[in-house]
Amino acid sequence: MDWVNAILQGTLLGGLYALFAAGLSLIFGVMRLVNIAHGDLIVLAAYLGLTASTALGLHPLVALVLVVPAMFAIGYVLQRGILNRTMGDDILPPLLVTFGLSIIIQNGLLTVYTADPQKLQAGNLETASLSAGGLTVGVLPLIVFITAVAIIGALQWMFYHTALGRAFRATSDRQDIAQLMGLNRAHVFGLAMGLSLAVTAVAGIFLGIRTSFDPAVGGSRLIFGFEAVIIGGLGNLWGTLAGGIVLGVSQALGGQIHPSLQILSGHIVFLVILAVRPRGLFPKMEG
Amino acid sequence: MPEPILKIEGLDAHYRDFQALYGVSAQVDQGEVVAIIGANGAGKTTLMRSVAGLLKNRPEAIRWKGQAIGRLRADQVAALGIALVPEGRLLFPSLSVEENLIIGGQIGRKGPWSLDTVYRLFPILKERRNQQSTSLSGGQQQMVAIGRALMSNPELILMDEISLGLAPVIIRQIYEALPGIVGEGMAAVIVEQDIAKALSVTSRVYCLQEGRVALQGLSATLSREEISRAYFGM
Ligand SMILES: Nc1ncnc2c1ncn2[C@@H]1O[C@H](COP(=O)(O)OP(=O)(O)O)[C@@H](O)[C@H]1O
Numbered sequence: 446m447d448w449v450n451a452i453l454q455g456t457l458l459g460g461l462y463a464l465f466a467a468g469l470s471l472i473f474g475v476m477r478l479v480n481i482a483h484g485d486l487i488v489l490a491a492y493l494g495l496t497a498s499t500a501l502g503l504h505p506l507v508a509l510v511l512v513v514p515a516m517f518a519i520g521y522v523l524q525r526g527i528l529n530r531t532m533g534d535d536i537l538p539p540l541l542v543t544f545g546l547s548i549i550i551q552n553g554l555l556t557v558y559t560a561d562p563q564k565l566q567a568g569n570l571e572t573a574s575l576s577a578g579g580l581t582v583g584v585l586p587l588i589v590f591i592t593a594v595a596i597i598g599a600l601q602w603m604f605y606h607t608a609l610g611r612a613f614r615a616t617s618d619r620q621d622i623a624q625l626m627g628l629n630r631a632h633v634f635g636l637a638m639g640l641s642l643a644v645t646a647v648a649g650i651f652l653g654i655r656t657s658f659d660p661a662v663g664g665s666r667l668i669f670g671f672e673a674v675i676i677g678g679l680g681n682l683w684g685t686l687a688g689g690i691v692l693g694v695s696q697a698l699g700g701q702i703h704p705s706l707q708i709l710s711g712h713i714v715f716l717v718i719l720a721v722r723p724r725g726l727f728p729k730m731e732g
Numbered sequence: 733m734p735e736p737i738l739k740i741e742g743l744d745a746h747y748r749d750f751q752a753l754y755g756v757s758a759q760v761d762q763g764e765v766v767a768i769i770g771a772n773g774a775g776k777t778t779l780m781r782s783v784a785g786l787l788k789n790r791p792e793a794i795r796w797k798g799q800a801i802g803r804l805r806a807d808q809v810a811a812l813g814i815a816l817v818p819e820g821r822l823l824f825p826s827l828s829v830e831e832n833l834i835i836g837g838q839i840g841r842k843g844p845w846s847l848d849t850v851y852r853l854f855p856i857l858k859e860r861r862n863q864q865s866t867s868l869s870g871g872q873q874q875m876v877a878i879g880r881a882l883m884s885n886p887e888l889i890l891m892d893e894i895s896l897g898l899a900p901v902i903i904r905q906i907y908e909a910l911p912g913i914v915g916e917g918m919a920a921v922i923v924e925q926d927i928a929k930a931l932s933v934t935s936r937v938y939c940l941q942e943g944r945v946a947l948q949g950l951s952a953t954l955s956r957e958e959i960s961r962a963y964f965g966m
């Protein structure tokens with residue numbers, strides 16, 4: 446039963462990792478941008494949630510109403526103001542700039558919020574649980590997982606059934622020809638980054654409710670997100686969800702063997718999958 | 733004489749240090765069909781891409797109804813009513829045939845062209861509407877590329893080597909559709925390797941040679957000798 450339980454908990458944790466990863470997957474898919482600051486932006490969202498809930502007395506989940514649009518706006522402005530200038534045939538400039546951004550965000554958070562660990566207070570939600578057939582699941586992890594599935598489903602639907610999704614795919618295919626169709630690349634990229642950070646906002650709030658955070662925890666969130674994206678296969682959002690679940694289950698099973706193996710076993714499974722299937726479990730079908 | 737809708741004057745185009753066009757001047761009147769001919773590497777595509785806004789130039793080098801557009805972005809040029817059928821077709825592989833057409837109409841300019849009218853022009857595309865564009869034959873892909881450009885209801889359509897790599901029977905089919913396209917008062921610039929074909933469907937012709945206009949005149953009256961001299965520089 447312990448093992449079944451570990452798989453269940455790992456699956457639910459995988460939902461959170463998929464949320465970390467979905468934004469990364471989206472911007473890589475649309476503009477081949479690897480955002481090193483992604484983990485720090487998740488943490489930034491958690492702090493924005495903290496400010497909203499302490500200053501305005503909002504429940505952290507209600508604070509999403511403010512944090513999601515705020516992160517969308519930050520993403521759009523960041524892309525149009527800075528990142529678009531770094532995009533070109535060379536992939537190094539955006540890597541360097543987002544690396545610099547990561548450092549700036551961390552230090553900015555340190556200055557404003559200090560290094561003390563913080564947590565978002567979600568009241569009863571944190572401890573509520575459901576039991577069935579000898580298994581117990583927390584309500585919060587369940588909500589996180591369902592939200593992840595819903596967000597990824599919505600993104601997938603947006604990609605294949607809306608004008609915005611069509612614009613994303615066309616721009617991803619051929620930037621200059623998309624421009625001929627009246628799609629201004631700078632704006633399309635801004636929207637993609639805005640959307641990416643809107644998802645990141647949800648990830649950040651859930652992170653902050655689940656665990657305590659400080660300005661330095663972004664790096665490992667970035668790693669988990671990357672691992673989920675790569676396990677699932679680049680540019681495939683359902684693959685990203687699967688990748689998050691594989692990572693979460695691996696960690697949970699490792700932790701079941703010995704608590705100290707939890708994080709390590711996730712990385713090992715990632716490396717094994719990378720070695721055996723370099724394009725991930727569900728690579729995007731070409732042509 | 734009506735004012736030309738497109739007026740190119742002293743256009744120099746560059747790829748970094750390399751200069752591809754030298755002081756090119758040309759014009760297109762409303763509803764006129766003009767040919768651009770010239771050997772490989774003469775600068776025909778560069779000229780098309782410059783007009784469409786994919787290459788940045790001196791603003792005044794290209795004028796659209798008097799407005800200097802040489803430095804506008806491609807999306808801004810498209811909104812003014814200029815559409816490009818690019819060399820090599822360059823469809824969007826992630827989009828279905830129909831989505832390729834729809835995205836061509838995204839600008840929302842009013843006019844005679846819509847999914848219905850494009851499908852009437854190229855009925856085969858309606859049958860293939862839900863397929864990936866890359867699964868089509870070369871000729872069908874070219875029809876999608878033309879349809880995609882028409883969907884923006886342009887006043888000027890630029891067609892860059894629409895017969896490249898296609899079988900003669902397909903080329904004939906596509907050129908037979910041309911009168912139905914330019915009939916509605918739309919002007920066209922056609923880049924074509926097949927000189928006889930180019931002369932037969934246009935009223936005026938420009939011949940480019942190594943980035944310069946080597947010859948221009950009425951398609952009906954230019955002699956073979958003049959053209960081959962301008963074409964090959966002999
Ligand atoms: N992207 C590019 N970078 C550098 N040089 C280019 C590029 N595209 C075309 N050229 C050069 O510009 C000149 C004109 O090319 P192009 O306009 O494609 O000619 P055409 O369409 O008449 O065959 C050629 O010498 C070609 O090598």
Ligand SMILES: [Mg+2]
Nearest residue numbers: 776777819893
């Ligand atoms: Mg060419």
